[in-house]
Each structure stands twice: as C-alpha cells, then as structure tokens.
Amino acid sequence: MLTGRRWFGTIGAMLALTLLLAACGAAAPAAAPTTAPAAAPAGEAAPAGETAPVAASGEPIKIGAIFDLTGATADVSTPYSQGQIAFVEWKNANGGVAGRPIELIHEDYGYDVAKAEELYTQFVGENVVAFSGWGTGDTEALRPKITQDKLPFISGSYSAALANPAETPYNFLTAPSYSDQLIVAMKWAMEDWKAKGNTDAPTFAYLINDSPFGRSPLDDGTAFAAANGVATPLEVPSPKGATDLTPQLTQIKDSGAHYVFIQNVSSPASLAMKNAKSLGLDVQFVCLNWCANEQLVKLAGPDANGVVGTIPFSPAGSGAEVALAYAKEKGIDFGGADSSFVQGWTALSILVAGIEKTAADGKDLTGENIKVSMETLTNFDTGGVTQPITFTSTDHAGSKALRVFQVTDGKWAPITDFMTAK
Amino acid sequence: MQSGTFHSSYSSDMGLRPYWPMRIRIILVIAIMLIFPWFAGRYWLNLANTIGIAAISAIGLNILVGYTGQISIGQGGFMAVGAYTSGLLAANAGLPMWISVPIACVFTAIVGALFGLPSVRLKGLYLAIATLAAQEIIIWVLTHGKILGIGESLSLPPETSNLFGLSLTGSTDFNFYWLIMGCLVLTVLFVSNLFRSRAGRAMVAIRDQDIAAQVIGVDLFRYKLLAFATSSFFAGLAGALTAHYRGIISWERFTIETSILVLAMIIIGGLGSVSGAIYGAAFMTLLPALLSNVSRAASGVFPAFSSYLPYIQQAAFGLAIVLFLIFEPEGIVKMWRNLKDYFRLWPFSY
Numbered sequence: 001m002l003t004g005r006r007w008f009g010t011i012g013a014m015l016a017l018t019l020l021l022a023a024c025g026a027a028a029p030a031a032a033p034t035t036a037p038a039a040a041p042a043g044e045a046a047p048a049g050e051t052a053p054v055a056a057s058g059e060p061i062k063i064g065a066i067f068d069l070t071g072a073t074a075d076v077s078t079p080y081s082q083g084q085i086a087f088v089e090w091k092n093a094n095g096g097v098a099g100r101p102i103e104l105i106h107e108d109y110g111y112d113v114a115k116a117e118e119l120y121t122q123f124v125g126e127n128v129v130a131f132s133g134w135g136t137g138d139t140e141a142l143r144p145k146i147t148q149d150k151l152p153f154i155s156g157s158y159s160a161a162l163a164n165p166a167e168t169p170y171n172f173l174t175a176p177s178y179s180d181q182l183i184v185a186m187k188w189a190m191e192d193w194k195a196k197g198n199t200d201a202p203t204f205a206y207l208i209n210d211s212p213f214g215r216s217p218l219d220d221g222t223a224f225a226a227a228n229g230v231a232t233p234l235e236v237p238s239p240k241g242a243t244d245l246t247p248q249l250t251q252i253k254d255s256g257a258h259y260v261f262i263q264n265v266s267s268p269a270s271l272a273m274k275n276a277k278s279l280g281l282d283v284q285f286v287c288l289n290w291c292a293n294e295q296l297v298k299l300a301g302p303d304a305n306g307v308v309g310t311i312p313f314s315p316a317g318s319g320a321e322v323a324l325a326y327a328k329e330k331g332i333d334f335g336g337a338d339s340s341f342v343q344g345w346t347a348l349s350i351l352v353a354g355i356e357k358t359a360a361d362g363k364d365l366t367g368e369n370i371k372v373s374m375e376t377l378t379n380f381d382t383g384g385v386t387q388p389i390t391f392t393s394t395d396h397a398g399s400k401a402l403r404v405f406q407v408t409d410g411k412w413a414p415i416t417d418f419m420t421a422k
Numbered sequence: 423m424q425s426g427t428f429h430s431s432y433s434s435d436m437g438l439r440p441y442w443p444m445r446i447r448i449i450l451v452i453a454i455m456l457i458f459p460w461f462a463g464r465y466w467l468n469l470a471n472t473i474g475i476a477a478i479s480a481i482g483l484n485i486l487v488g489y490t491g492q493i494s495i496g497q498g499g500f501m502a503v504g505a506y507t508s509g510l511l512a513a514n515a516g517l518p519m520w521i522s523v524p525i526a527c528v529f530t531a532i533v534g535a536l537f538g539l540p541s542v543r544l545k546g547l548y549l550a551i552a553t554l555a556a557q558e559i560i561i562w563v564l565t566h567g568k569i570l571g572i573g574e575s576l577s578l579p580p581e582t583s584n585l586f587g588l589s590l591t592g593s594t595d596f597n598f599y600w601l602i603m604g605c606l607v608l609t610v611l612f613v614s615n616l617f618r619s620r621a622g623r624a625m626v627a628i629r630d631q632d633i634a635a636q637v638i639g640v641d642l643f644r645y646k647l648l649a650f651a652t653s654s655f656f657a658g659l660a661g662a663l664t665a666h667y668r669g670i671i672s673w674e675r676f677t678i679e680t681s682i683l684v685l686a687m688i689i690i691g692g693l694g695s696v697s698g699a700i701y702g703a704a705f706m707t708l709l710p711a712l713l714s715n716v717s718r719a720a721s722g723v724f725p726a727f728s729s730y731l732p733y734i735q736q737a738a739f740g741l742a743i744v745l746f747l748i749f750e751p752e753g754i755v756k757m758w759r760n761l762k763d764y765f766r767l768w769p770f771s772y
Contacts, residue, residue, distance in 0.1 A: 057620055068730045069729075069732040070733060070735075070736055107717075107718055108712055108714075108731075108732035108735070110732070110736075111671070113675055114472065114675065115710070115714075117468065117668070118465075118468060118469065118472070119714070120712060121464050121465050121468040121595070122465045125463050125464050125465045136574075137575075137672055137674045140574070140575045140670060140672060141575070141668060141670055141671075141672065141675075143577075143670055144577070144580070144668070145669075146671055148591075148594070153560035159574075161574075210565070211674060212574035212575060212672055212674060215565075215574055216574065237565075307730065
C-alpha cells in the first residue's frame with residue numbers, strides 16, 4: 001500500500017539522519033587525540049614573554065558566558081566573544097587564577113531571551129561561579145535568577161537599571177551606563193553647538209534599536225535634555241533587519257534635528273549614515289558604545305567621517321596592547337573590530353580580578369564571596385582601556401567616565417578628556 | 423488477533439480512551455510526569471516547564487487553527503496580554519497569582535474575542551493578516567508602555583507567586599513544574615472534552631465547510647468568536663504562567679517570532695490534535711537544545727569549526743523542520759499513529 005511505502009520512506013529518512021548523527025558522533029572521539037581540546041593548548045604552549053609564565057593546572061574555575069553569534073547584534077558580539085575567549089586562554093597561559101585555570105563555558109544564544117534562560121540554567125547546573133552575559137533584554141530577564149542563585153554577573157549591557165545593588169545585588173557594570181553615555185554625548189553636543197556660534201538650543205533625535213537595549217537610556221537622556229532647555233528628542237526605532245532606513249531618516253529630517261544619538265549596533269548605524277548621505281541629511285551622528293567602533297568605519301566608509309562616539313573601552317593603552325598583541329600572535333581574526341575585542345577582553349578581566357581577589361583572600365570561590373570581593377575592588381587598573389574600576393557595596397557602576405571620540409580620516413580619535421554625566 | 427472494535431453502548435463509544443493499551447499508556451505518562459522532577463536537574467526542569475507553557479499555548483492555538491480552521495499569527499500578542507495583565511495586577515495591586523492568573527486569562531479571552539471580530543468577514547490569509555495586526559498593535563502598546571505605566575521590563579514581586587498562601591519561590595523550577603503540569607493537564611482535559619460537545623463539533627463543522635455548517639444551523643459568528651476567546655484564554659494562561667515563572671517580563675518574549683513558533687509547533691505536531699500540540703511544543707523546544715548541546719560537544723573536538731557551529735545549528739534546525747514537513751505533512755501525531763499501526767499489524771502489515 002502507498003501509505004505503507006511512505007511510512008518506510010519516513011523511517012528510512014529518520015534512519016539516515018540518525019546514521020549521519022551517529023557518524024558525526026563516532027568521528028568526534030576518533031579525532032580527539034589529534035586535535036587537542038581548546039583550553040589545554042593555551043596552557044601548554046606558553047607564549048614567549050619576558051617573564052617565564054607558568055601554565056595553570058588543577059581543577060578549573062568555571063565561568064559561564066552567552067554570546068550572540070547569529071542574532072541581531074552578532075556584528076559586535078562576535079569580536080566581543082573572541083575577546084573573552086582569548087582573555088581566558090591568555091590568563092591560563094599566564095598562571096590562571098591562583099594557579100588554577102579558568103574554563104569559559106560559552107554558547108551562542110542568538111539574542112533570544114528564552115534561549116539565554118535555557119543556557120543559563122544549564123551552565124549553573126555545571127557549577128559556574130560567575131557569569132558573563134550579553135544583551136539588555138536577557139540580562140534583565142536573568143536578574144531574578146542570578147539574585148536567587150547568588151551569581152556575580154557582568155554583561156555587554158550597561159543599562160542604568162543594573163547599577164543599583166539594592167535591586168540587582170549581583171549585577172556589575174564594567175562601563176558607564178547607557179544613560180551616562182547618552183548624557184555625556186548630549187553634554188558634548190551642547191558644547192559643540194555653542195562652539196559653532198549658536199545661541200538657541202539645539203534639536204536632538206534618537207535613532208535606536210527596537211528593543212529594551214535601544215530604549216534603555218532614553219528616559220534619563222530626555223530628562224537631561226529637558227533640564228537644559230532642549231525640546232524632547234524625537235524617538236525613531238529602526239526595525240530589526242531593515243535594509244533601508246530612509247523612512248526613519250526622513251522622519252528625523254522633518255523634525256529638524258541637529259544631533260542624532262544612535263543607540264544601536266554597527267551594521268544598522270552604518271546603514272543610517274549611508275542613507276543619510278543619499279538623502280542629503282546634514283546632521284551630526286553621535287554613536288553610543290555599540291556602534292562607536294571600527295566596524296562602523298569599515299561598513300560606512302567615508303560616510304562615517306565626522307561621526308562622534310562615546311567609547312567606554314578605548315582600544316589604546318597598555319591593556320589593549322596586551323590583548324591585541326595576543327590576538328596577533330595567535331592569529332585571531334576579529335574582523336578589525338579592535339574596540340569590541342578589547343571590550344570583551346577587559347570586561348572579563350574585571351570579573352576575573354574579583355575572582356582572583358577572592359582566591360587571594362583565601363576564601364572559597366562561591367558567588368557570594370566573589371560578590372563581596374568585587375565590591376572591594378578599588379581602582380583596578382585596566383591599562384588605560386577604561387578609567388580605574390571601583391565597585392562598592394552601594395554602587396555597582398565600576399566606571400563613570402569616558403572620552404568622546406570622533407572619526408577623522410577613517411580613524412577614531414579622542415576629542416575630549418574623560419567626562420562624566422554628573 | 424483483534425479484528426475490530428465493537429461498542430455496545432454510547433458511553434463506551436464516546437470514551438476518550440476506550441482501549442486498555444491507551445489507558446496503560448496514559449497511566450505510564452502520568453507516572454513519568456510524577457517521577458520526573460524528583461530526578462531531573464534544574465536544566466531539565468527548566469526545559470520541561472518551557473515545554474509545558476508552550477504546550478498550553480499551542481493547544482490553545484490548535485483550537486483556533488486546527489479545529490476551527492481560522493489562521494492566527496497573533497498568539498504571541500495574546501500571550502503578552504495575559505503576561506502583562508497578571509504582571510501588572512501582581513506588581514501594582516500585589517494580588518497573588520491564584521487570583522491574578524485567572525483574571526488575566528479571562529481578560530485575554532475578551533481581548534482575543536475583540537480581535538476575532540474581523541473573522542466574521544475575513545477568511546484564510548486575510549484573517550491571518552488581521553491577526554498579525556492584533557499582534558503588532560499589542561506589541562506597540564507595550565513598547566509605548568508609558569501609557570500603562572510600565573517600563574522596558576516588568577518585575578513581579580516574588581511573594582505574589584503563591585498558590586493559596588503556598589509560596590512557589592525557593593526552588594522555583596521544581597515548584598512551578600507542578601503548577602505548570604497541573605495547568606497543562608487541566609487544559610488537555612478541557613480541550614479534549616470540548617470537541618465532544620456541541621460547541622466543539624460546531625467549530626469542526628466550520629473548519630470543514632463553513633457554508634454547510636451555516637446551513638445546518640451553526641451560528642458562524644458566535645462559534646468563531648467563541649473559538650477566538652477560548653484560544654486566547656489559553657494563550658493568556660501561558661503568558662501569565664511565563665510571567666510568574668520567570669519573575670520578570672519584557673515584550674521581547676512575545677514578538678511575532680513567538681507567534682510563528684507556536685504556529686510551527688502545531689503544524690509540526692499535527693493540526694487538530696491535542697497530543698500533537700504537545701509533541702510539537704516538545705519537538706520545537708528540545709531540538710534547538712539538543713543541537714546546541716551537540717554543537718558544544720563538537721566545538722571541543724573541532725575547534726577549527728567552532729565559529730561555524732552556530733550557523734550549522736540554525737541550518738540543521740531549519741532542515742529538520744523541512745524534512746518533517748516533506749515526509750509527514752500531518753505531523754508528529756501521524757508518525758506516532760503510523761508507528762502504532764505498524765506494530766499492531768506486524769508482521770502482517772499490508
């Protein structure tokens with residue numbers, strides 16, 4: 001009978017799939033001896049440094065991490081993830097934490113909150129002692145869980161809501177919050193406006209990612225603008241996966257905005273700059289953290305010239321040199337996204353500094369102890385990448401100042417000294 | 423060898439599980455459900471709870487799409503209505519969840535019926551677009567949440583997660599397992615019985631031929647609206663459970679992608695079948711989890727490929743779904759039936 005035959009077809013297809021999977025599974029262990037596990041070679045093959053580094057050994061300290069390698073923010077999350085993975089390799093090759101290696105348990109979550117929760121519970125089940133998250137939406141969603149599990153958490157999100165330990169006792173911000181970044185950007189814009197000889201107030205607009213990440217700093221920014229006599233900025237969300245932002249930019253053009261603050265990742269931001277050029281829109285774009293990077297310059301080309309950005313993790317300074325030199329030595333290709341790579345590296349180094357402090361104090365490496373150690377971290381030097389990091393038990397915003405940069409001739413160059421939102 | 427099934431009374435003919443193998447199977451399933459949480463770790467409990475919530479939502483959508491034949495891609499939006507209603511009641515009025523969740527379900531049912539109004543004139547793809555509008559309108563309201571006094575996310579006070587004074591916080595995953603599975607069992611019982619009632623048969627008649635149904639006296643408008651309301655009721659339940667289980671909600675959880683995912687669950691599981699919706703929910707939750715575990719295992723072995731694994735994972739997910747639809751368009755429930763038939767007739771299958 002026909003249905004019977006089709007049934008066999010189905011079974012056949014399933015068998016074929018199973019065999020294929022089994023073949024992959026069988027091939028896996030066979031290949032193992034020739035290709036050593038990823039974490040180990042970094043320990044064995046010590047880099048030729050001036051000091052003879054001792055590779056870490058013993059029971060690994062596990063840190064969980066989720067990255068967005070396939071989702072809406074993959075353009076900046078990929079180099080960020082490479083920075084974190086490289087940092088762990090480098091750290092292990094240089095003695096690890098009190099002689100013990102770090103194991104970074106990481107996986108792609110595709111910017112999907114539910115997937116982030118699933119991976120989080122999985123990694124917690126594997127006894128991680130700290131966690132490195134990514135997006136605003138998922139960091140917020142995990143807030144109740146990490147508080148319950150007492151797990152110190154850093155993230156690629158700098159939402160101001162995460163800096164208050166009274167509400168989020170286990171979240172640590174390694175950079176000025178998005179709100180602070182926006183306020184610094186606005187401060188710069190108002191000074192710039194005055195310097196150009198205008199006496200009236202400038203007009204602002206927001207071009208944002210259509211997500212909690214995009215909207216995170218807007219309330220604080222608008223309050224700051226209002227306090228300084230600037231009209232409420234127009235809020236224009238750019239749709240996910242848009243290939244043309246002309247309608248959004250036309251809306252901004254009609255509003256007569258002089259400064260457009262972009263809270264988005266590099267690809268849509270560069271698209272906005274290209275579209276603005278063809279639309280003849282003459283505004284000053286100001287990028288916050290995740291679009292103020294080399295990728296923007298690469299993608300937007302000459303249209304990026306003159307763009308201003310708040311870069312909390314400067315890819316210059318001795319700390320960045322270590323990271324970039326290691327990447328060069330190991331041949332890590334992060335697509336020229338120096339600042340995102342350095343950001344991932346440095347952010348994790350801050351978390352690991354907290355763990356190191358716990359170990360140095362001779363305490364057990366539990367989430368609770370690491371949190372206490374993190375809160376005593378004072379003026380931790382990131383080698384010029386950020387201002388020295390200080391956490392206290394009442395303030396989890398580790399760094400409050402950053403410099404404003406501008407693209408000139410395809411390069412980001414600082415145009416101000418360190419500025420704070422205060 | 424069994425040559426046929428003979429019913430000698432109406433009640434045995436109407437029985438949900440008339441045969442002993444079915445009864446033994448359901449007892450086994452219940453036994454596994456009761457034993458599972460005592461042995462499972464948090465990861466598996468989290469997956470089971472995710473599947474449970476998704477299954478409630480999928481069963482709800484199946485009432486509308488599978489049984490009544492009204493295509494909807496607004497299920498995610500209705501889940502959001504349930505989640506935010508329950509969440510706002512918990513956060514602002516401090517209502518415990520055993521009060522706020524039923525209110526959320528009823529409110530979502532009303533909202534669902536409201537958005538179901540166009541269904542009286544629209545059919546097929548046109549109705550799908552109307553429900554898409556419902557989805558987008560609901561999400562728009564939530565992203566401009568200042569109207570409702572909500573920010574980017576809404577935290578629910580943990581003390582509101584209690585059942586008649588019994589707190590569910592602490593080992594949240596374990597406690598919520600019982601609540602979610604309890605709700606799922608009630609949903610399954612309700613929906614299975616719905617389609618043995620006049621209302622359920624009227625819905626099936628509308629799906630099979632709406633004009634014929636009208637001719638024999640089915641009030642199309644009434645039953646379509648009833649289908650929308652019932653379907654949204656369960657969407658609301660799923661949303662409200664999500665809100666309390668996760669303790670914090672944002673609109674990102676309930677976008678169009680969620681709607682399409684729920685629709686995919688019932689298509690893969692089997693349209694017009696309660697068990698199909700559960701299979702679909704389990705399949706769509708477990709497959710990505712399985713793939714990500716395989717990819718993690720593989721990344722340790724093939725470090726050179728590790729940067730491609732996320733993409734391979736996504737491609738494999740898509741491929742699995744396409745293969746499924748090619749080889750068994752009627753879904754997992756049909757595969758299961760085929761498997762049972764195969765063994766029932768073995769070795770004399772013809």
